[in-house]
Amino acid sequence: MNYLAHIYLSGESEEVVLGNFIGDYIKGQKFLDYSPQVAKGITLHRQIDTFTDTHPIIRECIVKLRPAFGKYAGIVVDIFLDHFLAVNWHTYSLEKLPSFTKRFHAIILANFFQLPAPVKLFVPFLIQHKRLQSYGSLEGIEKTLQIMAKHTSLPAQTEFALRILKDDYHFFNSAFNSFFPEIIEFIEFLGEYKIVRPELKPVLVNY
Numbered sequence: 001m002n003y004l005a006h007i008y009l010s011g012e013s014e015e016v017v018l019g020n021f022i023g024d025y026i027k028g029q030k031f032l033d034y035s036p037q038v039a040k041g042i043t044l045h046r047q048i049d050t051f052t053d054t055h056p057i058i059r060e061c062i063v064k065l066r067p068a069f070g071k072y073a074g075i076v077v078d079i080f081l082d083h084f085l086a087v088n089w090h091t092y093s094l095e096k097l098p099s100f101t102k103r104f105h106a107i108i109l110a111n112f113f114q115l116p117a118p119v120k121l122f123v124p125f126l127i128q129h130k131r132l133q134s135y136g137s138l139e140g141i142e143k144t145l146q147i148m149a150k151h152t153s154l155p156a157q158t159e160f161a162l163r164i165l166k167d168d169y170h171f172f173n174s175a176f177n178s179f180f181p182e183i184i185e186f187i188e189f190l191g192e193y194k195i196v197r198p199e200l201k202p203v204l205v206n207y
Contacts, residue, residue: 001048001049001052001078001081001082001183002078002079002081002082002135003021003082003126003131003132004082004085004086004132004135005048005078005081005082005085005180006020006021006023006045006048007020007021007104007132008085008092008093008100009044009048009183009184009187010041010044013037013040013041014107014110014111015035015037015038015040015041016037016038016040016041016044017041017104017107018038018041018107018108018111018114019031019034019037019038019039019040019041019042019043019044019045020041020042020044020045020048021041021104021108021119022041022042022114022115022116022119023041023042023044023045023046023049024045025116025118025119026042026116031043034114038114044187044190047186047190048183048187051183051186052078052081052179052183053074055179055182055183057175057178057179058074058077058175058179060175061077061080061172061175062074062077064164064168065077065161065164067160068155068157068160068161069154069155069157069160069161070155072153072154072155075148075154076145076154076161079135079141079144079145080141080165080172080176081176081179081180082132082135083135083136083138083140083141083165084172084173084176084177084180085135085176085180086132086133086135086136087136087173088173088176088177088180089136091177092180092184097132097133097136098133101130101132101133104132105127108123108127109127129143131144138162138165138166141161141162141165142158142162145158145161145162146158
């Protein structure tokens with residue numbers, strides 16, 4: 001899962017949202033340096049990643065990207081999942097995506113000094129360019145992959161990724177909509193959350 005999905009799956013606790021957002025940057029037992037709720041968010045991040053990485057639907061998606069991305073194919077699939085969450089947002093939340101991302105930006109800015117140093121560097125760009133909202137467009141996905149290829153170890157194969165996404169768009173969309181309800185149920189099973197479904201539209205909230 002990429003940023004948008006991790007944030008969505010955090011529920012309503014601002015501290016859990018913060019912990020889930022920074023989860024990739026907190027290694028080993030370092031999560032114990034944070035408040036219990038932030039630590040819970042970091043732990044939740046790890047549980048989400050484990051569930052996602054071992055799920056057969058996600059493994060099937062990864063196979064399609066492996067020729068160009070090798071061991072990094074899962075990272076591209078994570079970005080694709082954020083795209084389809086944005087595209088299908090109305091199915092999973094009554095809150096509009098722009099409102100959701102604006103609220104998240106406020107949480108991150110209010111807790112800026114708790115962020116790990118690498119996160120502090122990219123957060124201003126994430127907010128300025130409305131990166132979370134941009135996942136809903138192919139142009140936004142293209143830009144994200146280009147940035148990651150420039151600043152991380154992700155292979156510079158953006159054109160290949162977009163071609164696969166466009167050619168198999170229905171497959172990836174169907175895969176997402178089969179997988180995402182399962183991960184919501186998994187989060188609920190952990191016992192920390194419940195799902196409220198007004199008008200049959202799921203919204204994840206804390207107990």
